[in-house]
Amino acid sequence: MASYAKTGKLLLAASIGVGLLAGCASNEKKESAGATVNKEGFPIVSEPLTLTLMAPDTGDQDWTKMKVLDIMAEQSNIKLDFRNAPKDSFDTKKNLVFASGDYPDMFYAAGLTTAEQINYGGQGILIPLETLIDAYAPNFKKVLDENPEVRKSITAPDGHIYALPVIEMSQHWYRNPIWYNGDFLKALNITKLPTTTEELYTYLKRVKTEDPNGNGKADEIPLTASNARDVNLRDIRTWLLGSFGVYEDTIYVDDNKTVHYTPLEEGFKQYLTFMNRLWNEELLDHESFSQTDEQKKAKVQNNQVAMFANWNAYMSLGGEPSTDDPMYAPVKSEMVDKPAIAANAGITPGAFAISSTNPSPEASMRWVDYLYSYEGALLFNKGPEGILWKYTDEATRTKEYLPIPDGGTDREKYRSTLTPNYGIPAPTINTDDIEKGLKGDFEVWVAKETQTKLLDRGARPPFPTLFLTSEEQTQVNSLTSDLNTYVNQMEAKFITGAEPLSNWDKYVDTLNKMGAEKMAKIYQGAYDRWASN
Template identity: 55%
Template sequence: MKRFKVWSFVLAFSMVFGILSACGTSESPNSEGGAATESSSGETAEQPAAESAEKGNFNKEGFPIVNEAVTLSIMAPDTGMQNWKDMVVLQEMEKLTGIKLEYRNAPMDSFETKKNLVFASGDYPDMFYAASITPAEEVTYGAQGVLLPLEDLIDNYAPNIKKVLDEHPDIRKSITTPDGHIYSLPRIDLSAVWYRGPMWYNGEFLKALNMEKIPETTEELYAYLKRVKEEDPNGNGQADEIPFASVKLDDVRMFMLGWWGIYNEVIYSDKEGKVHYTPMEEGYKGYLTFLNRLWNDGLLDKETFSQTDEQKKAKGKNNQLAIFSDYLPYFTLGGEPDPEDEMMKPLKSEIADSPVYGKHPGLSRGAFAITSGNEHPEATIRWIDYLYSYEGSTLFDLGPEGTLWEYTDKANRVKKFLDVPGGGDREEFRATLTPNYGIVTPGVVDNDVSKGLKNEYDQWILEQNEEKLVPIAKVPYPIVYLTEQEQEEASKLRSDLDTYVKQMEAKFVTGQESLGNWDNYVAQLKKMGADRIAEIYQAAYDRWDQ
C-alpha cells in the first residue's frame, strides 16, 4: 500500500478557496444572488483618479506606484496567525509600491458584524480585502456611492485584471451589476472543480471484499454496500460497519443528485438554458427513493440526521465507514494520504444513463472593493492589480523567494520547496508570511505558481478529477444578480420552501412519509411558489445570458 506522508500547499490553498466560497452566500448556486438598484455613482471613480494623477505622484506603469509614500487603510478578516503589519509579504509590497497600509482587522468570527457596523457608521476604510462583500452589499452601497465603480479604473490602470476579464467575458458578466458597474473584484480559479468534497471509498474495505473495480451504477453500489454490512470488511468480528455515512445529507446531496442527472440541489440550468427547481424534479424523487432503500435495509447510517461531522469522523477513524464525503479521505479515516481510498465515480441510474457533476464556477465574488473615502483609487487599483499577475500571485500565495521555496528553473517557473525555517508545519509558517491564508482573497490562481511543487498525492487528486468528474461537469447555474424586487420575492419564498423541503427529505428517506405521496408533495411545493422560484431564476439567467 503506497502512502504519502504529507499533502502540500497546493491542495491546501485550492481547498480553502473551494470550502469558503461554497459556504459563502454570494457564490453558491443555492444562494439568491444580490438585489440590484439604480446607481447614481457612475463618475465617482474618475474624479479622484484624475485629481491624484495630476499631482504627479502617481505612476501609471512600473514601480513604485507612487513616488512619495501614501497611506491607505485596509479592512480584512484576521485568521489570528500573525499581526498583518509583521507579514513579510505586505512589507515587500510596501517596498515595491510605495504604498503604506493602515490595518483595520477584525477576527474572522466577528468580521461580518464589524463590516456591517462600518457600513452603518460611514467610517469606511480605503479598501476592503477578502471581505466577502455580498451581491446585495455591492449594489446597495454602490448605488449610494460608498463603493466605487471599478470598470474605468480597470480599463485605465489594471492591465492584469483587464486581461482576465477580456479573455473570460462570463467572469465580467458575473461581476457586473445590472446597473452596468463593477463594484468588487473576485477570486478566480479557473481550474476549480469541487463545490464540496467528493465521495470516497474506504480502500481497506475495497481490498477486503476483493473489489476489482468500483461500482459504476446505483445497483452495483447497492450490492457493494450490502456486502459491507454482511461480510465484516474491517475484520474485527463485529457487525459494526456503516456502509454509507453522512451528516444530514448536506455533504452528499449535490454529488448524489448528479446520478439522476441533476447539477445542483436547489436551482440549476440545463444545457439548453432552462432553469429547474430541483426538489420537484423526477431525478430528485429517484435520489430520495434510493436513500429510502438504503435506510430500510440498514445501509445508511441511522444517525445521519442527528450526528455532527466530528461524530462521523470518529467512526471513520474507528474504521467503520465504507463510503463518505470529505475534502480528502484521510480527513475522515485518519492516517496518511492513501490513493487506495478511491474517489467515487458518479454513478449511472435508472433515470440517467450518463451522470452529471455540478462544477465550481471558479469565481468567488466580493473579495476586494474601494470606497468613496479613498483619495488614491488609481494607485489602489494598481496595488490590487499586481495580485492578478504571476509575480503577485507567487508572492502572496507562497511568500517571498528564499523563505519557503526557490526556483530550480526560473525561465520555466519551476520551483521546489525549502525546509521550513526552524522546522514545524509548512502551512502554519506560510500563514505568518502572507494574508492569503484561510480566507478567500482577491487574485487569480495561476497554475504556474505551483509548478514543481505538486507532490504525488496532489497529482493523483488532479488525475482523479480529470478521469471521473471533469468529463461530465458543468457549472450548475451562473453567478447572477437578482433585481431588488426579485430578491425580496425569492427570499420570502425560499425561506418557507427550503424549510419544507428539508423536513420532507428526512421524512421520505426515513419512511415517515411514503414516496407514494410524491404528487401531493409536488402540489404543495407549487402552492408554496416553487414554479415562481424557477421563473425568477430563469429571468436572471436570461439577463446574464444576453
Template identity: 45%
Template structure:
C-alpha cells in the same frame, strides 16, 4: 453592448498617466480640500506611483489574530515595491461584518475593503452601496494598461466578468479566482474504502446506480473489514449534506434547489428526477445500506466509525480525514466514480464556478482608484499570487542551490516546518481569508523544501489531481451561475427561500427514512407550489437571462 465589448473598447482608449485626487475620508490629505496629481507608472509592474510621488491608502480587513498587519513582512515589502504607504483597520474576523456595517453607516470609511468575502460584503450590500456611490464602480480599470493580469483572466474566461457584474452594469468588488487542480470540486468528494475493495476483489468501480447498490450490498454482507462481525456500514453521511449532490447527479440533478438546463431555470426538489432519487435512497435505507444514524449523528461520530474501519463509502475532503490513515494509505481509497441511471444516461456532476466575490472593493473616499487597482492586479499573476501567499525571499523561504546546481526555495532557519501554515499567517494577509488573487497549485519553482536536496513528495497531490481529472473535469457543470439579484428580486425570494429550504430538508429526511411515504409526493409538491415556487423560479429565470446577455 455586452460587457466584454465595453472593456475591449475602453482598452483601446489612451489612458492618462496621472490621477486627480480628491481629499476625503481617511486619505492622507483628509480635510485639506485640495486636489493634487499623483503620477502613475505604466511602464512596468513596479513601482506603481512614480518616484517622488506620495500616496497612503487605508485598508479595512478581517484580522485572524496571527499578527498585526503593520508587522507583516509581506506588506512591508510590498510598500517598498509599489511606493504606496498603507495603514490598516483590522477588527477580529468574528466582529468584521458588524464593524464593516458600522463603517458604511457612519461614513467613516476605509479606502479599500480587503478580504471581506461575500458573507461580510454581501451581494445586496454591493448593489445598495454601489447605487449610492459609496462603493466605486471598478470596470473601467479592468484594462490591459491598468490591470493586465486580471484583464487576461477575464478574456480567457468571460464568465468571470458576468459573475461580478451587478444588475446596474457595474462591478463593485473583485473576486478570488481558483484555478488549482481541485478548484472544480463543488464540495469534498466521496471516497471508497480501498481496503474493502481489495478484500472483495473489486477491480472496477460502479458506474450505474444498480452497480452501486450491488457493491453496497456486498459491503454489508461479506465482512470486508474481516473482523467476523456484521458491523460494516456501506454508506454514511451527516444529514446527507456531503453525499447528496454526488448521488443526486446520477438522476440528472446537480443541486437541490435552483438549476439551469438549456437556459431553462427549474426548482429541482419538485422534479420527477428528485422523486426518483428519494426512492433510490429510501431503498438503500430500508436495505440497511445507508447508515441508520445518517440523520442526527455528528461529524465526530462519523469519523469514529471511519477510524474503526466500519465505513465503505463516505464523503470528506480527503479520505484520511475520516479514516485516520496516512496520505500514502489514502491513495488506495479511490474517488467515487460518477454514476448514470435511466434518468441520466450520461454522467454529470455539479462543478464549482471557481470564483468567490467580495474580496476587494473601493469606497468613495479612496484618493487613487487607479493606483489601488494596479496595487491588487499583481496578485492575479502566477508570480504575484505566490508572493502574497509565501511572502518575499528571506522571510519564510530563501533560494539555495541543490546538488544539481538548481536554484530552489527552502524554508529559512527558524521556521517550524511542521506548522508552516501558522508561520505563513504571521507574514502575509493571505491566510484564513478570501483574498483577491488567483489560486493555483504550489508546484515546480514555487514548492518550498525543507532542505535544498530534498525531493518534494507530491505523490498524494498528484494522485488527487489525476483522480479529479479522470472522474470530474470533463463532466462537471455549474448548477446555476454566480450572479446578482436586484434589490427588488432579492426581496421577493428571501423569505420564500428560507421556508423552502426548511420544508424540503425536513421532507427529504422523512421520505428517505420512510417516516413519510412517497405516496404523499403530490401533497408535498402542492405545498411547495403554495409557497410561491412559480414566482420564485421566475425571479431566477429573469436574473439568469440578464446574466447571459452581458
C-alpha cells in the same frame, strides 16, 4: 439582508461615479492625494501614500509583520493602515462600518455579497471599478478579456463592477468529494468501482453483510453523512443527485438553458427513492440526519465506514495521505445516459472593493491588480522566494518546497505568518502554474482522480455566479427560508419513511403554494440576463 437603494438613486450615483472616473482614466499619470500614480511598474506612487484597509483576521497572523505586505509596501510606496476585525465577527463589524459613514479606503477579502454590492454601490459608498480596471488594471483586464464569464459574473444589473473576485481556475470541486475506504475495497476484492446505482447498491450491501473490516462484528456503515450547518446530507447529496440527472440541490440550469428548482424535479424524487432504499436496508447511516462532522469522523477513524465525504480521505481516516482510497466517480441510474457532475465555477465574488472616501482609487486599483499577475499571485499565495519555496527552473515556473524554517512541521501555519492569503477569500488568481513543481505524489494523484472521474466526464458548474436585481433578491429572500426548511424536513421524512413517497404530488403542490415555481422563474430571468450580457 441589506436593504436596497431606490433605482433612481442607484443609477444617479453610479452615473456620477462613472463620469468622475472617466475623467481621470485618460491621463497617463494621475495626481491624487499629493502623489503621482504611475500606470505601469513600481513604485505605484511617486510619493509615499497611506491607505486604510479592512479585512477579516484569522487570529494566526500579525498583519504589521507579514513579509509579503512589507515587500508590497516597499515596491509600491503605499503603506497600509489596518482596520481588521476577527474573522468570526467580521460580517457584523462590516455592517457596522457601512452604517457608520467612516469607511476604510479598501475592503480586502471582505466577502461582499452581490446584494451588498448592489446596495452599497447604489448608495455611492462603493465606487464603480470598470473604468479604473480599463485604465489601471492590465492584469485583471487580461483575465476578463480571456474569461468573459468572469466579467458577466461580477457585473451588477446596473452595468457596474463594484468588487473584484477570487478566481480559482485550478479548484474544480463543487463540494468535497466522496471517497472509498480502500481497505474495504481490498477486503471485498473489488477491482472495478461501481458505475451504476445498482452496482453501488450491490457494493454497499456487501459492505453490510461481508465484514470487510474483519473484526467479526456487524458494525460496518456502508455510507454516512452529517447534518453539518443544519443542512441534511449536504456532504453527499450533490454527488448522489447526479445519478438522476440533477446538478445541484436547489437551483441548476440544464443543457437546454432551462433553470430548475431541484426539489420539484423528477430526478429529486428518484434520488429520494434510492436513498429510502438504502435507509430501509441500513446501508445509509441512521445517524446521518443528526450527527456532527466530528461524530461522523470518529466512525470513519474506527474503520467502520465504506464511503464518506471530506477534502481528502486521510483527513477522516487519519494517518498519512494515501493513494489507496479512491475518489468516488458519480454513477448513473436507468433514467439518464450519463450522470450529472457538478464543478466549481471558480469565481468567488466580493473579494475587494474601494470606498468613496478613498483618496486615491487609481493607486488602490494598481495595488490590487498586481495580485492578479502571476508574480503577485505567487507572492501572496506562497510567500517570497527563498523561505518556503524556490525556483528550480524559473523559465518554466517550476519550483520546489524548502524545509520549514526553524524546524517547523506545519507549512500552512508558517505560511500564515508571511501572507494575508490564509483562511480568507482574498483577491487573487490561482492557476496551475503557481503550483507547478510544488505538488507531491499525493497531490498529483488527487489531480488525476479529479480529471478522470469528474472533468473528463463532463463536469460543469450547475449555475453561474451572477447577480439578482434588488427586486429579485428581495423576492428570493422572502421565499428561501420557508422553502429550505420545508424541503429539508420532507427530505428527511421521505428518506426515513416517515412520509411515504406516494405523497409526492401533495409535497409538490405545497412547494408551489410556497413559491417554488416562482423561485425558478426568478432565476431563469437572472440566468437569461447573464447569458445575453
